[in-house]
Amino acid sequence: MPIDVPTLRKAFPTLARELDGQRLVYLDSAASSQTPVAVLDAMDHYYRWSRSNVHRGVYTLAEEATDLYETARTDLARFVDADPRGVVFTKNATEACNLMAYAWVRRNLGPGDVLLTTVMEHHANLVPFQYAAGDLGFEVRHVPITSDGLLDMDAAANLVADGRVRFVAVAHVSNVLGTINDVRGIAQLARAAREDAVVHVDGTQAVPQLPVSFRELGVDAYALTGHKMLGPTGIGALVVRPELLETMQPFLAGGEMIRDVTLDSVTWNEIPHRFEAGTPMIAEAAGLSAAIRFLEELGMDAVRAHEEQLTGRLLEALTSIDGVTVHGPTDLTVRGGAVSFEVAGVHPHDVGAMLSSKGVCVRVGHHCTKPLMRCLGVNATARASAYLYNDTDDLPPLVEGIEAARAFFAR
Amino acid sequence: MPIDVPTLRKAFPTLARELDGQRLVYLDSAASSQTPVAVLDAMDHYYRWSRSNVHRGVYTLAEEATDLYETARTDLARFVDADPRGVVFTKNATEACNLMAYAWVRRNLGPGDVLLTTVMEHHANLVPFQYAAGDLGFEVRHVPITSDGLLDMDAAANLVADGRVRFVAVAHVSNVLGTINDVRGIAQLARAAREDAVVHVDGTQAVPQLPVSFRELGVDAYALTGHKMLGPTGIGALVVRPELLETMQPFLAGGEMIRDVTLDSVTWNEIPHRFEAGTPMIAEAAGLSAAIRFLEELGMDAVRAHEEQLTGRLLEALTSIDGVTVHGPTDLTVRGGAVSFEVAGVHPHDVGAMLSSKGVCVRVGHHCTKPLMRCLGVNATARASAYLYNDTDDLPPLVEGIEAARAFFAR
């Protein structure tokens, strides 16, 4: 069923806000999505009714809290088609990538080994590995992009050809170009060159927008974040093949991830608990469950169809403005909802400020992708990103704002 | 002003719950405290009014969100009397201890060095350092406890005497024995033996109960958690002397903690941002601010006075029951609110279940302090912990429940 945006918008309180008497036009969902009331209610219910800590509590509240938390794990596993034993909750996608860097990369890679990543990665999926490379002396290679913003698969094939690539870190969907990468293809390339290559995917921008099947992608690990998929802040996850997770070293140590400790030895707990230390994000997990159920009710196919169509209209609207250049693929079938653009003669800060004065929220800056900015030959871009609660009504204010910025600032 | 418990309780929705027609008696605040409506409102306000990501957003919502987040930092700094530039937000206290382990201990300690900790630590303040010791080959020493549950300061003096102790990890308040440790004294001992010793304190149980001045304690780092101090789940902090924080290596890498990245180099951001990677816990920070203001309005002296008095009554009530033994100090001036006890002939699980059947919530188990359990010669204990919303009305149900457990189970 197609998404009925006007009805849907009622579920998102912030969208009803006015700014200086103007309708709020939120086009920054690639940075963080709005949160529906159902998610807030789920968290509230925990705080008002079952407030307590999880695990090993023998009383009713603690049992309820544990149940909420563990249900979130199975909900998320179902949503991305993975095994719940491989679902590790983190505070955000960045921690999920770091978990992979500490618990696998730093324990396995050294001089002579190669880690493959791409020039379009978000810093979260790049710097943890660069940092490890600096400490441990392995090599990092980067897949370049083609002029239409796709990963250069021929180059990728060359980069893995010597069989030294043991780990691949790649985004499923770019937060700047919008590109939907063929991660299945990359995994096959990498494994063809070296059977035991571990493939880690940054799915942060994919999970909110696309139907994702971890099993079908055939990758080893997959990072995501709650606050971009209608969920609360403060929760993310790393989804790992359980067989791989079993072999990974612990990362954060402390309560809950331990089976036994003496003064000089420690026995770790089972997966996935071995990777979750300390009191978890209980309310946030309850909120994430509600967000998943909200998305499931709409259906991810419908979400994707809506996004694809609206992004098409957004691209048309932007390219029709004089002096505006858009980055990234024009083929909508390999494109997510983030659209980065430049306005000739106007600094992105000034574009953003003018849009803000018209109630339109877009992000400006390097979007935590400095290497990609260098590839594109820019310092920063403005980025509009639509989501399921946006529709074509949101495009005219964007266009007017950009035109006003041109008129006001361009010298 | 003394705390008016009946009025105060109205702010805590879960406390109004009934369980099988019985009043809920919540005595598990050392595991997680209840959350007042003001905290829920603060989070709700963010989600319903300013929902967006922080940092570098040029539009109104993003400015408001950034303001909420950075205000939480100054609120927390004021609350524990520290410099906001040394306040790093984490997801919980466990991550805060791991941050110290990764960003300082693992970068500085090696064979020949010694790390001093105590037998009463929570796993969060023990295992990250044990784990590092296993990887790096430094020695770990443990301060033992006296028969009345205090740290053995003479033994501590001996343990630091050879000048090899470079790092100290010690709890401010024990979550099992309730002991308030003389961390200032320990820091002086350690520094007398070795000027540059770094002293890291686990303040998780102290911050909710005591007025804490980081500056007066004269320690280097201090970990705490939000969910035990009326705040939400999913947020904690490490407070560090800025001069030390400046010298620490990054831990989690990713967005926001970076100044610049090229394909093969990275420049880190300023403190404290260098230690906060990825989208932070925005709603949680807003909630923590509200929790701090709630505590400040009551006054931490009043909170402490209430706790000291009530804990005295709790100890009296427990020791008056036949077959009940209490662990930890009897001197109330060196005691926080956690009271661990044993019931002769009844397994803690069964004590907990009987209490639960009477609506009384206590924690049973090893409380993530296995080494301490071994010292005490037990496998597990039951633990009752009162907080500012408890009063003497909550003691009779506890006593009756324990007596019923004795009658029902003791063989």
Next chain:
Amino acid sequence: MSMEDLYQEIILDHYRKPQHRAPVLEGESVHVHHSNPLCGDEMDLRVRVVDGQVDGIVFDGEGCSISQASASAMTVAVAGRELDDALALTEDFRRMMHGDEPSRPDDLQDGIAFQGVARFPVRVKCALLGWMALRDAIETYERGASAHTVEHDDDRPPSG
């Protein structure tokens, strides 16, 4: 929870008057020691196998009422059974603890009284301690060994 939800009369009977509780077993074929570091439960289980059957079985241990009573009920339910049959019954009990309907309620005998424990996840491992020790004892015996020590805090599906 109410006490009756968890502590059925049958359970309490086994707790108060455990069956086959003893520190030694004459002619013992296999002995396993299991402990659950999370709650401190300890269990010694000894089995005498004759002609592929559980000819004798005793347990000894320390732990909460649920773990002790469940071990007692287990010994009664499996005494005299073929080893394979005892393993199959163990699996039936394990699944029951995870919320499935038991397929052999009669054979579980008093073990059926523990069905309600499934609703108390924290206690599931208590109820399973004796049964998991039995499974390990049989597997140890079939491997040709006579003793085994295991630390665990949870059950897993059968290894085979």
Next chain:
Amino acid sequence: MSMEDLYQEIILDHYRKPQHRAPVLEGESVHVHHSNPLCGDEMDLRVRVVDGQVDGIVFDGEGCSISQASASAMTVAVAGRELDDALALTEDFRRMMHGDEPSRPDDLQDGIAFQGVARFPVRVKCALLGWMALRDAIETYERGASAHTVEHDDDRPPSG
């Protein structure tokens, strides 16, 4: 926000007709290059010092309207001043950007128009870029050096 809150007419004037904007300065004493990797602003600042005074000053750069306009207003406000006085004025501007009332509003000249920027934390660093370059240029000159390159994304209190 409304455009008027941030973009005062004086600011726009400086943006559209920048003062002292030039790529070279005859007899230059010191040249600093500052960049802000976060938003891509770049600033070249050249100062000619004669008798301990700012005898000549030009800037050149790329960046948003606020950073360009603020640099322009800065050059006007400090031209002819003693170096120490220029540093003191810089500190006054820096504090104003952090919400303090400026103590020398008249001396800041058009710089005062940027007071409202303090309410837009993201833009504070834009407004400070030129001033921080000036501070660095003077400090570099006083160290006896003639050029300095700095990457920064924030201002800090003066180093001395």
